Amino acid sequence: MSQTPSSPPAVRAPALAVLFAVVFINLVGFGLVVPLLPFFAQSLKAEAWQITLMFSAYSLGQFFAEPFWGRLSDRVGRKPVLLATLVANALGYLMLAFVPNIWLAVAVRLFTGLGAGNISTVQGYVADVTPPEQRAGRMGLIGAAFGLGFIVGPGLGGLLTQPQLGRLGYQLPIFLAAALAALAAIGVMVFLRESRAKADPSAARPAFLAGLKDAQTDPVVSRVLVVTLIYMAGFSAMESVFGLWSESRYAWGAREVGLSFMIVGVISVLNQGFLAGRLARRFGEARVLATGMLLFGASLVLQVLAPVEWFPAARLELGGLSLPVVQGWVVPIIMAVGACGMSLAMPNISAMISRASPPDRQGAMLGLNMASSSVARIFGPMVAGGLFSGLGHDWPFLIGALLTVPAAVMALNAGRVIRKVDDGVKAPA
Structure with a gap:
């Protein structure tokens, strides 16, 4: 059955689940490293301005990557772009875990940001396979994945970090982020069919x-x-x-x-x-x-x-009980x-x-x-x-x-x- 602009291709439920997972994993991966990034960078002897540069590098990669991946997916298809960005995410996290100095860490964060700029591609896939009257609801699912990812990521990253293990204690959440990206890539390969007909090469592209x-x-x-x-x-x-x-x-x-x-x-x-x-x-x-x-x-x-201190002794005496207090x-x-x-x-x-x-x-x-x-x-x-x-x-x-x-x-x-x-x-x- 041929694909036409007025008749979106049928989409299976696992495909939407994979799309939701792609966005969720992007935010979980970002959120996983947010709480540990300053402490991980300190293990590389980084100064405060170098630590914040790691955050900027990631966003710089996203700034240029988002429109690039979106335009490329219009030309070559959504599935190959999603695969490429997820593999880049997995590699970026693995490289971050093993960087020997702060400047390589900044470069890796830039690379990971380039791979994370695939949200417009996900939105394009949803638009391709969804009738107009259902698009708002399915786009809302993508927004929910954003929020859920930023809830799960920082909490999970904080819980998995084990400073007493040295550098390995900061690597564990990063390894998990890499594994999640690889899992999403497998899901794209198995469950996603290409949604995009080949683009007209003579069509004008937005600047x-x-x-x-x-x-x-x-x-x-x-x-x-x-x-x-x-x-x-x-x-x-x-x-x-x-x-x-x-x-x-x-x-x-x-x-x-x-x-x-x-x-x-x-x-x-x-x-x-x-x-x-x-x-x-x-x-x-x-x-x-x-x-x-x-x-x-x-x-x-x-x-x-x-x-700075509500309870200087870091314990609260209440009804004969001595309770620890988090400053x-x-x-x-x-x-x-x-x-x-x-x-x-x-x-x-x-x-x-x-x-x-x-x-x-x-x-x-x-x-x-x-x-x-x-x-x-x-x-x-x-x-x-x-x-x-x-x-x-x-x-x-x-x-x-x-x-x-x-x-x-x-x-x-x-x-x-x-x-x-x-x-x-x-x-x-």
Whole structure:
């Protein structure tokens, strides 16, 4: 039976499960190494700015790889691209486990980021095999895989890390990430059939970062892209130095860091699923976005202000019982506040861009938003490493918090423009 654009090929349930697993494994693999990366890098005698450079290198690889793999999958098919990226992931994690110095570790992280940029290919496969009326639901599954991966990855990475074993104790989670990528590659080979008909070589291809000029002149999209840039830079900065910060302040290790990020993932998934949409319908996307920015900024300040020791003896006497107390236990609670803010921000940013863009430019504008997020993840950790080493451990948090104020103002201004357009008033350029 021939494949036509109007009649997507039949898709088997195992194929969708494999696609879900590909996205899930990408995020689990990323999340597995997040809590241990600073401590693993310290075993290589790395400085703080070099450690944060490992985070930036991964995001730099994703920035260039995502559009490249997406365009390549349009030409040669989805299945070979998925296989290539998963094999690259597995090799990247294995190489990371055995790197002898920090500079090779940075190079390996760049390579792994190049292999991780396959989300657009997964989305393309889902669109290929799904009737239009079912695409929203199946794309939602891909989003669920994102959230679930970021819940499982950091927690599992923290639990598997065994510092008492030396370097091997940091290699164990990395080996698991490599094994999961290899397992997903086997699933692609066994369960996935090619979904893409051969592309017309004469068809025009969209340029890299297509629509940038239109975005710059749009009073809503331009502001919202800056909001994305600011809040994602703040989060990636915090993420990259959090292990070093919590180690110096509370003597935490990879386990405590991993469980803290797992809490962030849980709160984000719950808020996006049950709260963000209801609040936006009641108060408007712009107000909810601005509130999310300020909540996130407040959480960064509260982390700095949190007492170093609530119980100096590290034990709590309660009813004749002597209970051990984890120093810094309030920090995950504060991080949950920040996660609430971020989870309110992300869906409303997409909604505002969609409302402000014509149907034939929505894809390009949303793609630019992803590019803005990637740029923030490249430069946020770099700046954080310099601030951490040069000015002090708390400065990456304080600068990130300060930047959320203009981000909130921009969100409110973008909301005013949208309301004027809705009211039939010509929006200012």
